[in-house]
Amino acid sequence: MTPSLKALAAACLVGALLAPAAASAQTAPVVTAPAGAVRGVADGSVSAFKGIPYAAAPVGPLRWRPPAPAPQWQGVRDATRFGPACVQPVSPVRTIYSSDLGPTSEDCLSLNVWTPDVAGKAPVIVWIHGGALVAGSSKEPLYDGSTLAADGAVVVSINYRLGVLGWLAHPDLSAESPQGISGNYGLMDQIQALHWVRQNIAAFGGDPDNVTIAGESAGGLSVMYLMASPYARGLFHKAIAQSAYMISTPELKEARFGAPSAEDAGARLARTLQAPSTRVLRAMDAQEITNTAAMSGFAPFGAVDGKLLPGQLVDIFDRGEQAPVPILAGFNSGEIRSLRMLAPRPPAGAAEYERVIRERYGDLADDFLRLYPSTDMEESVIAASRDALYGWTAERLARSQTARGQASFLYLFDHGYPASDSAGLHAFHAAELPYMFGLLDRTPPLWPKIPQTAEEAALSAAMVDYWTSFARTGRPQAADAPAWTPYDASGAYIAFRDGPVMETGLMPGMYALHERAMCRRKADGTMAWNWNAGLASPVLPAAAPGCD
Template sequence: MRRKQFNQLLHKSFILIISLYSVTSEAKSKMDTSLDSAKVTSTLQIEQGLIRGVLTDRNPDINVFKGIPYAAPPVGKLRWKAPQPAKGWQGIREMNAFGDICEQVNPWDKNSDKMSEDCLYLNIWTPAKNKDEKLPVMFWIHGGGFTRGSGNLSNGCALAERGVVLVSINYRLGPLGFFAHPLLSEETEKNISGNYGLLDMISALQWVQKNIEQFGGDPDNVTIFGESAGGAAVYILCSSDLTHGLFHKAIAQSPWVTDASISPLTKPAYDRESVQATGIRFAEKLVSDGISSMDTLRSIDVSNLVKQSKGFRLPAAIDGFVMKDNPANIFEKGQQQSRPMLVGTNTDEGTMFLYGADKQSVDQYKAGAQQVFRGYAEDIMKMYPVDSKSDIKGAVCQTINDIWFAQPTRWMARYMSKKNKNTYLYHFAHPSMRWPAGGSAHAAELVFVFRSLDPQKQTEAYKKLSTAMITYWTQFAKTGNPNSKDLPNWPRYTERSDRNIRLDIEITVESHYLKKNLDELDSIYKKIGKYVY
């Protein structure tokens, strides 16, 4: 049995009957819903034409440019096509309003975000006073299970204030970004389809290379960072041949790496169908009497198209082009480009994804484990024992935490550290500021990285930890090393030392975080001979 098949089995937890719509109770409220000042900045010349942004009222030294098109609107005949260059314009274009977010089911902020298929826009916060400053660039990729979310951060100031140019993007999601079908594949020379959302990210990175100097940014010092599905995107982009030269460092926060986020395009993975097979079923739901060309599907109203996709999981596809292989294979073989990398997870990643699993009986729990883990169920049950119903919630939370997040994250750190000594692992342990009952839940670190908590709720302890994390993140973007003389030393990660930094009110260094659990998972993987996700 291939290990990727086992990973498929392992990750398809018996609590995943309900589809995962990842990230974030933390991200559900906008980073800051207040509007920026209408005071305009100076005019800049980019590839498409002249633009003018606004000064932020939170910090008059930060200029923000909202809603810059980095590619042509992917509508009409461009639906399910690789992103095309954005058209130019005459005169000065005012960049004072965010672009639309991608059409999606149940957006987190229904009041402030306008949804559209025309969503390929980015935003830039810059402290630069002129284009010659060569500031480090941080490129944010939002999470949301590749089905929801937005890059429209109302407050990018906290990072920009530390001397970096911050770029955030919107990209195609759900059926607009990851739908694959044989008829779509026939339209391309490479006979592949899907991954349009990933191609959008690559297109935005190419735009940055061409234009970021105008904002005082350094195209030779770009750090990509993302959380959850955004962290998985960081993993994918680090393993892709298409990204050579487009970025130079990477930060993956709680990367969500399962068969539900990455699967083969045309081959089934254990008991999961291929991405293309899922696409065929989705197309049949949309047009029950069959289709002879994509024109029929391209004519469907985008809102209806997205609503009909509910219940279908369309992962990023291992297509031989964007992803030549599973990223874990590529990392293990050392085929990824050497880049400084900073990765980590939170203590209680699993609390957000229970979906009522704690209401099962012990017998139901054990039966579910047997169904999902099959020949390895006994090993898993020894690792996460359940003797009474009261044990179920903790066991399921820890299983999700370890299998979906901690184990693949340690894998990333382990194999990048063999190529680049500037590899760093963290464990975020502070309870969620917005959902304390969830513990240090999935996405709990976001309000600290962006300092986006309501100012009225910002305690001194919160400010101290947020300042530390922003310093670590931006210092890493500047130098490839997160350390600063004013903060506890963050040791480099190596497989032998297995050290990480623990981020909480008190910042400390840990050794062998979750080692017993993760080593046990590794030993199970060794039984089938491959380390493949």
């Protein structure tokens, strides 16, 4: 079959998967699971069950407590509508990511299941949404699992507590805990959802012994938290991390790496809220707490508590203590084009750019300037910020799992189309999502519109196949597309451009530079490694043992 015919066939396939269900009535599917019976909705060959509670509502006096299993219900529960999104800040700014999430609630710990009608021991993909641990929801149209389900996977998308309601640590909350810890409630929610999947997914045709956790951005960060957490061990068997970032994270009780302890940050926020006790905090309006926390600069992250998160992610992965599972990881070439707030502003001239880089990077400056030259400062600033966060993390994950004897698959999404490229957003952050979900026509209102062409559909069809086959077997494969070679000494990776292409040696020198910079910061103990790269970097220490 010629490439054009292949593309046309893929377009027909994707179009069929995306077409609305026929108007004729279908029998509403009912599944009886250990949690209870649910009635969903059939859409062609796929059934969807929405808004299923996986944990009791952590509201009022239960706020900032570990999730408890949802009580079993009687009769058949209606599962035709999504549950509410978790409480999150109300933003007056509209971006390409903005969509109408409808009402929010603290009673938000629900999940959704898409299952093919031929399911039986089907691979399970548990999707964790992004949004900086502050925003987002499993109900976003871009996360609809119907196309992946039509390709043979059972897809689960989950809500988890966000912002201050999901990630607040505080000395009094730690004192309440039998384990002496606080924070990480959103991570606890994710683990509870995986327990629900373990106990119930077989009733939906899924294989509880073949579960892949997957997420993008903060969802990718969550995937790494779950890989690092002993409490999630055995609940999943593969991992997909898209645009993840292995940054330093607060310690629960100690100020380290340029950040206050998580408990101190929480106590400071409580003073801002004029809340002298956790009783007062729990009595406050959830939306008021959330908005005030966001405006005061409270940043939700997992806290190293010695229990759920035993250490910094880089240390856990360096020691080989993370989950020994195959991984598919990657990032987008234009990550920062839609996240300009993460990049420092270029200086007035090339001489100043080079002066600052030499001041900050010292003996690493020549390597930095070779990768990110002053001849095009704006592009260099964007690329340096991208690589320090996303590129370095993706390759680090591939290296780490390969070292653990697990198959690892690395990708670069470098695909643009007329609307994105004309807006200066070539392969922007999250641009791969419509393709790997097979939802080219379900993007948010301000998203650059994807043309409905055979070529775009062919790329999407390949990515859907790669993702679902990885979940099925641990080896990504796609019809009429290159075999995806595991990451190895050659640095094998796949680039998604106009189509998928196997290549080797991703951005030579990129990983080594940012690994050395991170290692020196960690050895120093007073510096974070996150968005403070390039022009925003602190002055790096001289070479440290084990770092060069």
